[in-house]
Amino acid sequence: MVYKEGDGLLTEKFDNLVKQLRVLPGVGQKTAQRMALHLLNGKRPQGSALAQALDIAMHGIIECQQCHSFSDDEVCPICLDPRRDDSVLCVVETAADVMAIEQSAGYRGRYFVLGGHLSPLDGINADDLNIDQLVNRVKATPVEELILATSTTVEGQTTAHFISEAVRRHVGKVTRIAQGIPMGGELEYLDSMTLSQALQNRS
């Protein structure tokens, strides 16, 4: 099939690459064009390596059966690590939050990923999050301290309160990540130092 002139930029394969690159956050038409040209002009092996890494990640990254963070296998590296402290469990909304806290390097306990926050207006109720699994986990495995590290947005606070009630009878104490996080802030946008401090000063 001849690619009709006037349909796009250069060729069908080029135009499709530009179109697909725009799925990346913050990438508009001009940036996508620049990216496509950059790869085609002398970076083709790297572009092929990116294609392969994308394909493997999109199909191969699953949910850890224990903490519900991202994992390549049934159980993730953090849950498998024998050096982590089993007595402290940090509850976060997303795998991105796990990554943000890990990068702050001040925390050595385990994680639990809720999969979001309560948002009744958007139809996200307790059943849509991993709350039952969290309760079952703290029932099955003793936890001295459960740290609620949900966002400090209204929804994040509501979610923290709801979980606090649900797990209170089953854990030593429930703390809330708090000091140093600006109100309305999402964890993953914080710098490591702020996040590290906020974990230290939990209440």
Next chain:
Amino acid sequence: MVYKEGDGLLTEKFDNLVKQLRVLPGVGQKTAQRMALHLLNGKRPQGSALAQALDIAMHGIIECQQCHSFSDDEVCPICLDPRRDDSVLCVVETAADVMAIEQSAGYRGRYFVLGGHLSPLDGINADDLNIDQLVNRVKATPVEELILATSTTVEGQTTAHFISEAVRRHVGKVTRIAQGIPMGGELEYLDSMTLSQALQNRS
């Protein structure tokens, strides 16, 4: 193989995706992480489509045998288009320049891509560009006007002068894209209006 904690961000597949995304121009570590999370959280089909588009583009986009621009087939859509004016040939440095001029929508002739500009200090001489092929082309196919649309950098000007001497005997006239392009400017960074005007006002 267990992915050792402390080696990276989340999982081996995730970390490799972040690493490979950094080949994209303007994408640093934080942006790559955000992109990877964005795709994994609800955009996996689009991420797989991007992987496929990348793979097809990196392996399938070749050089047009006639104009040396990017092409999916032996001859590109612009060279194949019977509606374009064969008597005008616009000589540019790269396929990116073809795209920039096409987007300015003021030009209906053919193109010829040199593959760069002369830069003796970097070891790029006439033999490294498609200059012989250009001379052969204008000898074989009558051209009334050859437009030199190389950059207005020193190297681009030198290249334009060199080509002008090489083709002068074989074409009706040689013109230089000029007015409206800021000195030292690269074509692909110009807005369409400036570029369109510069082509109209060629000298």
